[in-house]
Amino acid sequence: MKRVVEYPYFLRHLLVVGAVLCALGFPWALYAVVVREQGPDPIVTIVFVVALATVLVGARLMPPILMRRFFDRVARGGVLCDVCPAGFPDDKTALLIDARLSDAQAVYVHDVMTTWLGKWASDPAVREQAGDLFADGPIRSADELAGPAARGGFFVARDTDPHKGWRLVLPEENPRDPHRPYSKGLVVKVDMPSVESAGK
Incomplete structure (x- = not known):
């Protein structure tokens, strides 16, 4: 395989x-x-x-x-996630959404995350409250920023191609903060096999 x-x-x-x-x-x-x-x-x-x-x-x-x-x-x-570009604070930031969510939940989480990003981009008070998005690590769990409605989403800095594919989000091996195990975790690109190679 x-x-x-x-x-x-x-x-x-x-x-x-x-x-x-x-x-x-x-x-x-x-x-x-x-x-x-x-x-x-x-x-x-x-x-x-x-x-x-x-x-x-x-x-x-x-x-x-x-x-x-x-x-x-x-x-x-590991959490397998769909990836889409966030657009803020730069073009390498990606939104990752847990692939286990139903379509309706995934759309809802995406909407909550993009709404929060819009507020973050336009409202200095929200930006000040959030601080530097990635000061503690390259991964932010969306629910810690946008509230529990965004559970199942992640903001990721420096994604190589935030416009397509899937990512696997891994927690830290020994997280310092058990409530935020993904902040200094690892994001791994998932290569989907072609239809021809999938049967081999």
Whole structure:
């Protein structure tokens, strides 16, 4: 089965492995140049080969372990959401609406959220009361801003494409505030498989 959720830490894993390989390879190359006349010491060579093998084996074993932990986190508290642009405070802000809501509830939550955003944009008193929308983290639960009628909605800063797709909102692993577990959480893009690949 093809996974439709992008693993968000893949690039970080590649960068760490690359940095460790450079940290091992550069000193070894420097050492080999310095001792090129008499040849490298066998003990140093063995230590280098063991360290290199450890890094390469670890690089193969770690991604499945990290992905398993990530997908366990998804299963524990992930919320699949429809995405639409918010327009305020900038064009990268998105409104996410829990996909489990009925169509009528989703439309209602969307209306409540956009009405609140309109007030926020036009009324300095509302803007002052809300403060910096994303000062505490990249995700704001809509009900903490627009009231309980907006439950099931999220405001998200810096969405890569707020005009289409679905997102998976994950809570923090160890939230400092149990009443706001999503504020410093993670938003993951969900790739919907094409009709052709869905049957495979």
